[in-house]
Amino acid sequence: MDGNGNNGSLAGAVIAVAGAAGPAGRAALLRLAEAGATVVASDADPARLAEAVDAARYAHGGATVIGDTVDLLDLEATREWAARTEKEFGRIDGLIHLVGGWRGANSFTESDPEDWNFLEKLLIRTVQHTSMAFHDGLLRSDKGRYVLVSQVGAHKPVANNAAYNAGKAAAEAWTLAMADSFRKAGGEDGPGAAAAIMVIKALVHDAMRAERPNAKFAGFTDVKELAEAVVGVWDRPASEVNGQRLWLTPQP
DSSP, X not given: OOTTSOOOTTTTOEEEEESTTSHHHHHHHHHHHHTTOEEEEEOSOHHHHHHHHHHHHHHSTTOOEEEOOOOTTOHHHHHHHHHHHHXXXXXXXXXXXXXXXXXXXXXXXGOOHXXXXXXXXXXXXXXXXXXXXXXXXXXXXXXXXXXXXXXXXGTSOOGGGHHHHHHHHHHHHHHHHHHHHHHHHHGGGOOSSEEEEEEXXXXXXXXXXXXXTTOOOTTOEEHHHHHHHHHHGGGSOXXXXXXXXXXXXXXX
């Protein structure tokens, strides 16, 4: 344990977080910094990103937490981010994908194809670009991890969430293809890096509870619990988590 009270389980690791400015991203930055990682945060909103980075730095004095505004819908820009991060810090050990978005409908037949166009960019394109950009760097690490946060609707779609559920299912399939690439690269020794999926029902945080003090939020995952689970992925061998769905809500 270091002078800040950190357990140091990720000391020396360099971990990128995509979609870092939201409540889940902020919790992840705090927990990763506490664990001793160098954290490279990205978000489309530079002002909110700066706030999240400053909060993590303030909470864990001495932690290296930097913000980098990157257009993850631009593959070359995403590749440049990955290369720049590895060049600056000498390694890249993780990418946590927290880019999200939601649009639903009143019924299945009222689904709007424009919702798919919107969600495809956030839920799938950003997964494609980050996974391809960071793939080789994670393989070069001795503890590379790619973590996608998904949602139970990918496994049990509901009528009014067709576009969202389909987007999440596609993002999972892409991540599992990355896991297969890691498996094949590892050969007989097994994968040296891992791509894993964390499945939730929905997320809850302190501000939501304050706004709705009587709500139960049944089955929801607290953003702090999600952040703890993310850090825990590095506590297990790559072979145990590669290609796995890690359920943080009951499996349907």
